[in-house]
Amino acid sequence: MDEKKRHELIQTGWEMHSAVEEAYLRHPATRQDQNAADAWREKQRLLLADMAIHLLQTAIAPGPIERDKLRNNLHAILTISDPFLPLAELKKATEKLYSGS
Structure with a gap:
């Protein structure tokens, strides 16, 4: 990828x-609000999108990939995704991200 395109994507x-x-x-949902489970899930979807953007930024940043940032991005994405895919045990998979760094 040329530097101009990289800069555009980063911007x-x-x-x-x-x-x-x-x-x-701005989303009003809180985890403690049991009456608004759908609202909480919607807020978590926004958080997942936010973390996906952080992963994009880590992946296309100039220079070598920063492994700690990549590890943290993946940890956040797997943790937030876990309730959406409960049988996949994504939260459990995060344990391996930090072993043998």
């Missing part, structure tokens, strides 16, 4: 990140 990523993060922060 677009920051714009997307701002929009998604703002929507997440």
Whole structure:
């Protein structure tokens, strides 16, 4: 990828990140609100999108990939995704991310 395109994608990523993060922060749902399980799941979807954008930023950043950032991005994505795919045991898979770094 040429540097101009990389810069454009990074800039677009920051714009997307701002929009998604703002929507997440404005979302009124809380984990403790048992009457709004659907609202909480919707808020978690926004958080998942936010973490996916962070993964994009880590993946296309100039230079060698920062392994700690990649590990943290994947940990967040797997943890947030776990309730959406309960049989996949994604949260359990995160244990291996930090072993033998």
